[in-house]
Amino acid sequence: xxxxxxxxxxxxxxxxxxxxxxxxxxxxxxxxxxxxxxxxxxxxxxxxxxxxxxxxxxxxxxxxxxxxxxxxxxxxxxxxxxxxxxxxxxxxxxxxxxxxxxxxxxxxxxxxxxxxxxxxxxxxxxxxxxxxxxxxxxxxxxxxxxxxxxxxxxxxxxxxxxxxxxxxxxxxxxxxxxxxxxxxxxxxxxxxxxxxxxxxxxxxxxxxxxxxxxxxxxxxxxxxxxxxxxxxxxxxxxxxxxxxxxxxxxxxxxxxxxxxxxxxxxxxxxxxxxxxxxxxxxxxxxxxxxxxxxxxxxxxxxx
Numbered sequence: 001x002x003x004x005x006x007x008x009x010x011x012x013x014x015x016x017x018x019x020x021x022x023x024x025x026x027x028x029x030x031x032x033x034x035x036x037x038x039x040x041x042x043x044x045x046x047x048x049x050x051x052x053x054x055x056x057x058x059x060x061x062x063x064x065x066x067x068x069x070x071x072x073x074x075x076x077x078x079x080x081x082x083x084x085x086x087x088x089x090x091x092x093x094x095x096x097x098x099x100x101x102x103x104x105x106x107x108x109x110x111x112x113x114x115x116x117x118x119x120x121x122x123x124x125x126x127x128x129x130x131x132x133x134x135x136x137x138x139x140x141x142x143x144x145x146x147x148x149x150x151x152x153x154x155x156x157x158x159x160x161x162x163x164x165x166x167x168x169x170x171x172x173x174x175x176x177x178x179x180x181x182x183x184x185x186x187x188x189x190x191x192x193x194x195x196x197x198x199x200x201x202x203x204x205x206x207x208x209x210x211x212x213x214x215x216x217x218x219x220x221x222x223x224x225x226x227x228x229x230x231x232x233x234x235x236x237x238x239x240x241x242x243x244x245x246x247x248x249x250x251x252x253x254x255x256x257x258x259x260x261x262x263x264x265x266x267x268x269x270x271x272x273x274x275x276x277x278x279x280x281x282x283x284x285x286x287x288x289x290x291x292x293x294x295x296x297x298x299x300x301x302x303x
Contacts, residue, residue: 029148031140032065033116039109040136042102044069046094054133065138073134079127083110083187115162118169121147124185147172158204163197168220171207176219178274191216211241215278239271241279248279249288249302257292257299 044056044067054070073079074087088094097103113125121144126137142148151169154160160168170185171177179191186197191213198218201207209218239247251263258266264276280300283289290301 029120029142032138033120035116036113036138037065038102039112040067040138042097043109046097046103047074047089049089052132063140065140067136069134069136071132071134073129079129081187082127083114111162111166114166115169118166118173119148119151121145121173123173144173154206158206161200164201167197168201168206171218171220176217178272179213179216179218180274182218210239211278215241215275217275239275241282244271244275244279245282248276249283252289252300253302256301259297259299263300 041056048056048069049071052071056070057066057068059066059068073082074089076087077085094103103109110125117124117138121142123139123141123143126139128135128137147169150172151165154168155165158164166186167182170182174181177185179194182188182194182197183191186194188194198207202209205221207218208221209216211217247267248263251266252258255262255266260273260276260280263280264271264273267276280289280291284291284300288303290303292299292301
């Protein structure tokens with residue numbers, strides 16, 4: 001605790017904050033939240049390999065804060081599963097930090113990082129594993145300040161669980177996400193695991209979905225955004241499947257013999273290439289399109 005307090009006193013950037021409007025009042029958002037800095041320092045001290053020489057570095061740049069820890073991640077932990085996978089490298093030291101209230105339960109504490117950063121309108125932490133070190137990067141920039149008020153009001157109304165705050169924060173930042181995109185961001189195994197994270201949000205109509213199975217997309221309910229004064233922009237990323245099918249069919253009618261890349265470019269980048277591919281597959285199965293060629297050389301015609 002004394003080490004963390006000394007770091008806090010010695011580095012002024014950790015004590016600065018942004019001042020954001022909140023109706024008639026002002027709210028202060030720390031440039032680097034104390035919970036984030038503490039968690040990263042504790043993880044660096046507890047999980048580093050003490051058989052390897054090297055110092056822990058705190059690098060403050062104009063746009064980000066980095067913590068560099070000597071050694072690699074524990075066996076079984078990767079940048080792709082660190083949100084859920086926990087392997088204690090120094091059991092006794094971890095127990096001491098946990099008993100002192102300085103360490104998050106049994107896990108890596110990454111769920112706390114996700115919750116705090118998303119609730120402050122920031123991007124997720126970036127984790128890089130080098131040849132003999134691990135670097136965690138926290139960006140200074142607030143991507144969407146309006147998310148802060150949105151998540152606060154949603155939590156006050158529905159008493160959200162940590163997982164639900166994380167999912168809602170991700171969806172608010174990205175406008176919409178496919179099931180496979182959520183699986184990647186949440187480091188899950190498959191789309192079935194999303195239910196545990198999102199079922200109550202769907203039940204309360206905080207989040208809505210379009211499509212089925214792999215074509216499922218999730219987005220924050222537009223009427224909720226309006227009620228909470230969330231200035232969301234109109235986005236084609238939330239387009240319903242049947243509307244996208246009609247849009248793709250109309251495009252091919254105007255430009256017969258088009259490839260998926262050409263169709264995607266004309267429709268717009270707000271809609272992902274995956275969505276366009278699913279729409280083409282649906283139209284082909286319905287017998288409304290015919291396809292010529294194979295793989296990347298495929299072109300489409302209306303029937």
